[in-house]
Amino acid sequence: MATIKIPPVLRASVGGEKELHAAGDNVGEVLRDLVANHPATEGQLFSGDGELNRYVNIYLNDEDVRVLDGLGTAVDDGDTLVILPAMAGGR
């Protein structure tokens, strides 16, 4: 199981959790497992064609999966996925 860090704007969609565990051999499978358990996250993570939304970054440990193999990037047990949508609060 990989650990997924949930950003503040997605926490309402996962029952307020900050960290979840999900199963899968690659980034896409892990995220699909997350979506299966928390359907409200689907529209926020994926566009209609099943790709990652461009305004959401996913990091495997500390590396952007877009510079790895995208959703096909292999995930090992104990890896951490960080979901990171843009944030703009300053006030």
Added chain:
Amino acid sequence: MSRSSASASGAELLRRVKEQIEEIDPGEVHELLQEGVVIVDVRESEEFAAGRLPGAKHVPRAYLESRIEGAVPDRSTHVILYCATGMRSAYAAHTLARELGYEHVQSMAGGITLWKDRGYEVEVPHTLTPEQRERYSRHLLIPEIGVEGQQRLLDAKVLLLGAGGLGSPTALYLAAAGVGTLGIVDDDNVDLSNLQRQVIHTSARVGTPKVDSAEEAIRELNPDVRVVKYPLRLDPSNVMEVIDGWDVVVDGVDNFPTRYLLNDASVRLRIPVVSASILGFDGQLSVFKPYEGPCYRCLFREPPPAELAPSCGANGVLGVLPGTMGLLEATEVVKLIVGIGEPAIGRLLLYDALAATLTEVKVRRDPECPICSRDPHEITDEELGVFPDYEAFCAAAG
């Protein structure tokens, strides 16, 4: 009978050396000042102290061989040497190119004398007054800052976007640190609900413009600091004019359109931006230094839709969180100005106040970035802050 090289006159030797090095006219040097070349003054310390080219490093010719690597570690760097008239720098250029393997060395013809005759700017370092020595004594005691670092802070111009949650602590600490000129952009008035976190304002100043309130606090804290007020909102029509000429911009803006606008303009002007954002108990921080690291569009090519952009309306935030993030920003600003440490370029720090954890992820330059993959002069006015109908989106989200 010709002289042998061993007994050449001084004039003859200089002529031969000049044949073997590359000279550059002061006019060309002036144009290259903003382009990242390294300028090295090879004169004596007292000459350097009396005035030098803006941003010049100092390596006296007598210490050239032993100290040049400290000032210019990379031998492929474009280095321009100068002295008073172009003689000592010619010999020094010869040494760097012929004996020390520097690949791109030039000597400025005519030296600083011709530079001044042409009317170009000379940087005269101010000496610290006794009061400044006392005020900044804790900085002077740190070798990494010292007198030189303190003078850089006093010479620095830092623009703060917003005198709100992030801008308040940043402004106070940068003023205390002696940043000589602070610009503040904010079109808002102080509201009672601001005071839970916007520590530069006071209960007595509720209702007054934030730029005036901030100026008053800064003046009381440190009279060395000049405050430049911009009681306006950044928009495509004013962004280039407002941010041009500042050394560092601190981004404390609360909305995506301005954040993208600032990014595009700062890349075009090659101004580093220290950026933070906050929400609830979470904060993010990174430093965007154009062309050295990624820009904001490399990190987030597109803004999220309004329902995922909580900045559209008022949101809760732990009052001390903008303090934490604002001071991380102030720390990065000081590092950039003084030139110490490892600024958070190409890294995004994620602070979780409740968990008391700091997570770091890498941010890469996007080779297909719509903005920073291109030359600054190719970025047009029309492209600044181009954004998918966002104002309407925020309005719809209410």
